[in-house]
Amino acid sequence: MLFNSLHFLLFFIFVTTLYYSLPWKFRWVLLLAASAYFYASFIPVYLVILGVVIVIDYFAGIWIENSSGSKRLLLLILSLIANVGFLAFFKYFDFLNNNITYALQLIGQKNEMPPLREMFPSLILPIGLSFHTFQSMSYTIEVYRGNQKAEYNFGIYSLYVLFYPQLVAGPIERPQNVLWQFRERFEYDWENIRTGLTLIAWGMFKKVVIADRLALVTDAAYGDVANQGSSALLIATFFYCFQIYCDFSGYSDIAIGTARVMGFKLMTNFNAPYFAESISEFWKRWHISLSTWFRDYVYIPLGGNRRAKSRVYFNTFIVFLLSGLWHGADWKFIIWGCIHGTYLILAQIFNTHAIFRPSHAGKGGALLVRLFHIIWTFLLVALAWIFFRANSVSEAFEIITKIFTISGYDVPQIAMNTGEFIFSLGLLLLLVIKDKYFARYIPDTRMFWVLFAVVCLSCYLFGVFTSNQFIYFQF
Amino acid sequence: MGYINILIRYVVVIITGIIFVVSLSPALQRKIASKGWIPNQYRFGDLYNTSNLRKFKELDYDQNATLLPSDKPEIKYDNIDLYTIGDSFTPMDTSFYAGHKNFHIWLGAYVDTVKLDTSRKSVLVIEVIERTIQERLRSDYQAIYFDKGFQIEGKLRQKAEEEQAAEPSFWWDKFGDQINQRIEFLLFNFDPFLKLKELKSHIMLSWFDRTHTGAIISRNHEYLFYNIEADPAIGLSPFYNITASSVDTIVTNINHIRDHYKEAGFDEVYFCFVPNKVTVCENNRFTYNNQISRIEKHPALKTPILSIQDTIRSHPDWYHLGDGHWTVKGQRYWLKTVNALVKEWSEKPATN
Numbered sequence: 001m002l003f004n005s006l007h008f009l010l011f012f013i014f015v016t017t018l019y020y021s022l023p024w025k026f027r028w029v030l031l032l033a034a035s036a037y038f039y040a041s042f043i044p045v046y047l048v049i050l051g052v053v054i055v056i057d058y059f060a061g062i063w064i065e066n067s068s069g070s071k072r073l074l075l076l077i078l079s080l081i082a083n084v085g086f087l088a089f090f091k092y093f094d095f096l097n098n099n100i101t102y103a104l105q106l107i108g109q110k111n112e113m114p115p116l117r118e119m120f121p122s123l124i125l126p127i128g129l130s131f132h133t134f135q136s137m138s139y140t141i142e143v144y145r146g147n148q149k150a151e152y153n154f155g156i157y158s159l160y161v162l163f164y165p166q167l168v169a170g171p172i173e174r175p176q177n178v179l180w181q182f183r184e185r186f187e188y189d190w191e192n193i194r195t196g197l198t199l200i201a202w203g204m205f206k207k208v209v210i211a212d213r214l215a216l217v218t219d220a221a222y223g224d225v226a227n228q229g230s231s232a233l234l235i236a237t238f239f240y241c242f243q244i245y246c247d248f249s250g251y252s253d254i255a256i257g258t259a260r261v262m263g264f265k266l267m268t269n270f271n272a273p274y275f276a277e278s279i280s281e282f283w284k285r286w287h288i289s290l291s292t293w294f295r296d297y298v299y300i301p302l303g304g305n306r307r308a309k310s311r312v313y314f315n316t317f318i319v320f321l322l323s324g325l326w327h328g329a330d331w332k333f334i335i336w337g338c339i340h341g342t343y344l345i346l347a348q349i350f351n352t353h354a355i356f357r358p359s360h361a362g363k364g365g366a367l368l369v370r371l372f373h374i375i376w377t378f379l380l381v382a383l384a385w386i387f388f389r390a391n392s393v394s395e396a397f398e399i400i401t402k403i404f405t406i407s408g409y410d411v412p413q414i415a416m417n418t419g420e421f422i423f424s425l426g427l428l429l430l431l432v433i434k435d436k437y438f439a440r441y442i443p444d445t446r447m448f449w450v451l452f453a454v455v456c457l458s459c460y461l462f463g464v465f466t467s468n469q470f471i472y473f474q475f
Numbered sequence: 476m477g478y479i480n481i482l483i484r485y486v487v488v489i490i491t492g493i494i495f496v497v498s499l500s501p502a503l504q505r506k507i508a509s510k511g512w513i514p515n516q517y518r519f520g521d522l523y524n525t526s527n528l529r530k531f532k533e534l535d536y537d538q539n540a541t542l543l544p545s546d547k548p549e550i551k552y553d554n555i556d557l558y559t560i561g562d563s564f565t566p567m568d569t570s571f572y573a574g575h576k577n578f579h580i581w582l583g584a585y586v587d588t589v590k591l592d593t594s595r596k597s598v599l600v601i602e603v604i605e606r607t608i609q610e611r612l613r614s615d616y617q618a619i620y621f622d623k624g625f626q627i628e629g630k631l632r633q634k635a636e637e638e639q640a641a642e643p644s645f646w647w648d649k650f651g652d653q654i655n656q657r658i659e660f661l662l663f664n665f666d667p668f669l670k671l672k673e674l675k676s677h678i679m680l681s682w683f684d685r686t687h688t689g690a691i692i693s694r695n696h697e698y699l700f701y702n703i704e705a706d707p708a709i710g711l712s713p714f715y716n717i718t719a720s721s722v723d724t725i726v727t728n729i730n731h732i733r734d735h736y737k738e739a740g741f742d743e744v745y746f747c748f749v750p751n752k753v754t755v756c757e758n759n760r761f762t763y764n765n766q767i768s769r770i771e772k773h774p775a776l777k778t779p780i781l782s783i784q785d786t787i788r789s790h791p792d793w794y795h796l797g798d799g800h801w802t803v804k805g806q807r808y809w810l811k812t813v814n815a816l817v818k819e820w821s822e823k824p825a826t827n
Contacts, residue, residue: 005655006659013487014492018488188480417684420685461674462678
């Protein structure tokens with residue numbers, strides 16, 4: 001069940017209305033059943049896999065809380081191994097196995113281990129596995145740290161992992177932020193509903209009108225790189241930057257809005273990332289729930305930035321290497337992560353933040369200088385996105401080579417006519433204005449109804465409905 | 476105020492709940508559609524339903540698609556039983572055929588078990604629309620034409636009974652399948668919504684030169700085609716290059732189907748290929764692979780053919796404006812051809 005489907009629209013209206021119609025004590029049961037249906041609607045057997053993860057961490061949380069000393073740590077490590085093991089089995093086994101095969105071939109040996117999908121042809125990667133595994137891990141870690149009490153109600157804990165708005169693509173929540181809310185008695189509140197619906201409508205607009213329209217160009221160009229000119233690939237790459245932003249932030253807005261309509265407040269996941277003036281700032285604005293997850297559970301435990309410079313660089317690199325790997329079992333994602341890690345290390349070595357504005361170590365300065373930093377950061381991010389979007393590493397290099405070959409530029413042949421191209425640019429301008437001046441704007445009631453109707457109608461009239469799944473579902 | 480609020484909530488829950496249940500069960504939806512509570516989504520043509528382009532809204536679709544009682548044959552031939560296997564091009568009632576008894580299978584819809592009447596001649600005609608030739612006759616032809624074709628009582632009956640026994644129950648028949656399409660069918664096929672859909676389609680076509688992905692408009696904007704017919708990149712398109720060996724395989728399989736049914740007791744098996752709308756209305760769209768002619772003229776073909784393509788090709792007007800099928804005129808030509816065959820067989824002397 002995709003957010004941009006009629007199935008979800010019907011489901012959302014039914015569940016939300018029923019939620020407010022039921023007595024408070026039954027609401028978590030409704031949400032759990034609805035979440036299970038939501039997840040099973042992709043492929044029912046996914047629920048069993050997710051159920052195993054839930055059972056492991058439910059008991060791990062209780063045992064950790066009731067233990068002390070080294071036993072407590074041992075239980076945490078065991079639960080983390082179980083979670084990572086699940087992820088490794090479904091997501092990384094074949095990647096590792098293929099690389100071992102390749103390495104052995106180099107020395108004339110043969111790998112006897114067949115690929116997982118060959119042994120079990122019907123095995124597929126459960127949708128959103130990386131998201132809910134990370135959310136589960138944050139629970140056991142926080143219980144271990146003493147920041148969160150273990151949840152004894154199995155149903156409530158299951159709901160923490162399964163909660164349908166953020167189940168398949170985040171935001172990756174922390175237990176301290178969410179678990180207590182499942183016991184909260186949220187009364188029918190128009191402000192929550194108005195805020196939630198505003199977020200849903202704008203998120204939907206970003207997904208179906210902007211992201212899926214830009215995808216028409218990027219999919220065509222990246223799907224046939226060999227026959228594309230430099231200008232077409234440049235436009236496709238430029239569009240992809242906004243496609244992935246609108247796709248993922250659109251999903252997040254719908255997720256946060258869906259929860260908000262029922263009174264739940266989920267964490268912000270995006271904050272106008274392309275207005276970042278440095279890569280470091282970009283990561284404080286992009287996929288915030290994942291960035292902070294790595295910061296809290298990997299970077300800081302490794303020593304963070306309170307160590308020698310070389311160790312700080314190492315910590316930074318490890319975090320981004322893992323971030324790349326988290327996105328997918330493919331070298332292109334690892335390279336994407338490493339590029340961002342390298343950007344940050346180079347920025348720290350050369351203190352690029354201060355370039356052109358020595359008097360301003362941080363943000364600020366003349367408009368032109370800030371604009372330069374924004375554009376420069378955007379270009380660096382765009383370059384890295386090529387690896388993220390390309391079908392393979394070799395194809396990414398081919399795209400980069402073509403983009404930087406000046407003689408290859410001609411009249412762009414893209415999968416869009418001039419009218420739609422101009423329309424798309426207009427949408428991007430609208431996006432920039434919204435992010436810059438109306439990022440957290442929630443209209444008053446009268447304005448809400450006007451804007452809600454206009455946005456919904458625009459979603460229908462200008463939306464592209466070609467069953468485009470959200471990009472981050474694959475992770 | 477509080478009570479009104481609660482009442483509204485319960486009403487919304489009940490209505491959305493009912494819609495949810497109906498959307499989940501195709502069987503239940505069919506029941507409701509048959510009672511006329513929701514409009515038929517194909518009432519203006521299947522391609523209009525896909526594209527929602529107002530220009531292709533065939534307001535008199537039913538009139539153009541429905542045979543009249545006067546189309547029924549005046550003479551029925553007592554010594555011939557006619558069997559037909561077809562698809563959505565031959566949906567007519569068997570009373571329009573001129574055999575003594577007439578049996579028809581809409582391929583994939585059901586399996587029919589029959590007992591051949593040995594006192595009469597049994598002739599089978601298999602109709603195939605061009606775009607399904609590769610799909611139906613290349614590799615899976617046995618599963619399609621043997622397992623889902625006529626099962627001869629006493630010989631192949633057990634298989635048919637097994638298939639019938641395996642059919643799912645009313646409630647669970649394809650439960651949850653294609654739910655988005657069915658919600659749209661249930662809620663958004665009323666006339667006011669069609670206006671909105673037409674507006675969207677108009678904007679997409681006039682501003683962005685796009686039609687819905689399922690439909691392709693002809694270069695002169697006069698005809699609408701299925702995507703799978705008109706897109707040369709799709710393997711089932713008549714503009715997709717097919718190899719000589721592929722045609723050889725299809726001819727071999729056609730002969731095999733004929734042998735199968737002749738062994739089962741049929742006197743003869745005929746094939747009839749209906750050309751795609753795009754190859755009739757815009758044959759020069761891309762390079763046509765001439766699949767029908769290559770099969771019909773193949774030296775290894777032993778199966779007799781009812782060739783209708785030359786006549787059909789000279790009548791683009793026999794295809795619907797907003798639909799991928801032929802109109803009642805095409806259906807009448809099909810009936811005329813098949814009923815002429817029945818007459819021809821009735822006049823043949825008995826061979827045994």
